[in-house]
Amino acid sequence: MNMLDLTLLINGEEHEAQVKPGESLLRVLRRLGFFSVKFGDEHGESGSDTVLLDGKPVNSVLYLAAQAEGHEIQTVESMGEHPDLAWKESRGLHILQQEFVKTGAIQCGYCTPGQLLAAKELLDREPDPTEDQVRDALSGVLCRCTGYVKPVQAVLRAGARLRGERVPSLDRPLKAPPEWTGDDFPQGPPPAAEVRGAEGDVLTAERVISELKVAAEPKVWKQVGKPKEKVDAKKLVQGKPAFAADFERRDMLYAKILHSPHAHARITHIDAEKAREIPGVEAVLTYKDIPRVPYSTAGQSDPIPGPLDCFSLDNKVRFVGDRVAFAAAESEEIAERALEEIEVEYEILEPVLDPREAMKPDAPVIHDEEDYIPHEGSEPERNLAEKIRIDIGDVEKGFSEADFVLEEEYEVPKVQQAHIEPHAVVTYWDEDDRLVIRTSTQVPFHVRRMIAPVLGLPVKRIRVIKPRIGGGFGNKQEMLIEDVAAHLTVATGKPVQFVYTREEEFIASRTRHPMHIRVKTGVKKDGTITANEMYALSDTGANGAHALTVAGNTGHKAMALYVGDGPYRESPNIRYYTDIVYTNRVPSGAYRGYGVPQGFWPLERHLDKVAEKVGMDPISFRIKNALRAGEIHPFSTVWSEGRDPQPELIQTNGLEECIRRGKEAVDWDQKHAVESWHKVEGKPHLRRGIGIATVMQGTAIPYLDMGGASLKLNDDGSFNLLVGATDLGTGSDTVLGQMAAEILGVPLEDIIVYSSDTDMTPFDKGAYASSTTYISGAAVVDAATKVAERIRARAAMMLNEQEGKPAVKAAEIELGERLAKAPDGRNVTMEEIALHSLHHKKQEQIMGTGSFYTPVSPPPFAAQFAEVTVDIETGQVIVDRLLFAVDAGMIVNPITASGQVEGGMAQALGYAVSEEMLVNQKGEPRERDFREYHIFEAHEMPEMETLFVETFEPSHPFGVKAVAEIPMDGVAPAVGNAVYNACGADISDNPVTPEKVWRALKKSAR
């Protein structure tokens, strides 16, 4: 091929590059080592590929490298550098980078370089931008993690600083001024407003995160509970090559998959010989070339709670996008050409696309293979992957005692996690002939265990490294593409990189399970629930990964929240049945919330109608029937993800306080039932509405989830903290570091956190089930406590070497401010202890390992409020405001925790009003990119607020519960209820699209 010799001016320096005529600027920049420029999708819609060309943002994936010659290209590598570069003077981070670090604008960090460049261009052009201008500038760079609240705040603060203005410190949560509070209890977040400093100069507007305490803080903590900067933020604002696809190896090959064009077909003939002859192609694999091993892709603990119904390659395809063959070649283009040369003939089979058809006696059987390994509830001949039947109390008796029974049907859609970093993996044999798998996974230890039999290698010959992850939201709790690269490395002996395209993410990864749900509720005239029943028909798609546990969670969390009142509270009547069926659609799997959002959409919509039937305010109705502290979690006596259930006492429950505080903050009493508020002056076609949903989640899986941590002391008094836990952008590395720092009496910057590598770090079950802060955090506390004991003993030894001084006992020594302090005021520094223990006397490595598993899963509780405006002529719904008041136990880091809530609400907003995945009659997916599958952009977001109602959960040393998943649960039903409140449109299927609202309005003609 003719190549072009280009000279590209990048960040002020000339770079020579040989490029193919059609090669994108993205590809060439990355080849030249500018890894801050990220691949997010083929069409530039994600914006993670943004660079500045002559100062203007462009999508480098769309721009040809040849077009860029003669222009000035700027990437984030040029913006700033680490403030400490040894003897060399550093210019430090750019003010924008500093503010992204300080405000917590970075979660996974995959979009961050693109956002920084977009913001820089704005501030260069408009030094004093409005919030709308900032949102417009950021709207070309999609972020799936943050909800854009903190990136917008970071840009506004950076603009102010660049103009020479002061900005408020974020070292501790800001105190709301008295005029915003009224009494000694903060009244929720004040509106963004201009704030004046002590000298009267303007401070940039801030939205305050209120800290509402319903439990006294047990002691004054120095690291825990504080808004610390993320430990990984500096590298991410510089765009360092931290992600899986940023890793290079000599002779690396590039993999591609041939995907099925048919939803259901048998491969009758496949021939890859022509493909193998193409120069540059190193391997083409079909089902004939590799061992046939049934497995599950679900990254879960052993034994996998589900059927083994996947094969790396099979002679049958079960959805459009299923695997047909793998190719590895010197370049992605050659690998793609190889796929085109593979000859495949199919016997087309009738597809099953509707779960209601799947269990009919004459339905085509999707898993008819003889080596299918069923789980307890599997009946593959009926397309049934799993089923659950749970009866608590006497449900029929409960219904017979009710004054009213309301039964309705609901539906929830298939939606995509849409993390901006696609799945990415690199595999290679190391110098000891062990297979190294460097992969963007949430579950490195599960991947190592699960891939071993698939490859025919013992676990000990495999090392899985989890680098920085660009978001996962459950979709990376799956062994999805690791086997592809690994088979190709085995076949070729060479390193192989495989990165999904955005289209592959949509047609060949995992999704949330769609469900058809029936809810039946019996209620007395006074609003007491006497019985509650849910049946969920869940569509697991072509494979049953997470089939049982997701659908189990739907009932376990949603149906557990309302137990009834009076005698029904003592002995609730609850039924939850579910069938999880195979269809010929892309498999469903884990997605943040893990079945719970599917349960709360129908339940919370339903209960508003039940409350209306008995003439009660929806809030009083919920409080009357909701689970309380001191009661047994009703499902804990009957179900535990397929394991033996153990009764679990709810020790902390701040739900009523969440409702009370949230209700005050949104001014519920002046809105919900106030007719005049619903109308918009001068706009007769608009109606306002407000809605609530109350929700609960879990914290880890009891008697199963385990995390480990190890800590060691270094010469300078710093510590290495090694954890198997997986930070996906959630900030878990930071909060785990804060807990270690708290116990060791050092600042967070003295804790060097590393996660995770199956060779180097202790086991951790991975990032899922809202468990890292709780489980892995308690493991860190265990390890740190052991290390602290050794430090005290060493300090006592050192102090007792001092002649003429009273003896000191180790137990009397306190750790703090990098010191070990005796009661008489004498002290030794952490560095002196380190040098003494490593070099001076009775040498030892001070280190400790800890682990934690839990017998309980303490639920976080929350009240989600939504305000909407509905256009009753078009059905258009605008969500104006979301407010989330949550009891997630003690908050370790208010910045990372509120970031989790904001990002979760933003994702849940898509579930509420816009996101869904559809197929045509042949099972061909409609959504294949971010044009068809719209996720919210910065300028489309409503106002979002978070209130933390802190309780101290006694089962954890720092009193924490989970916060990551619960923000997903309530937005959709709160919006649905708000739409009903606004205009009477009763929507049973989310998302709440204009067409559904318009049709419902025509029907109800309110």
Ligand code: FES
């Ligand atoms: S922080 Fe924006 S995509 Fe993750």
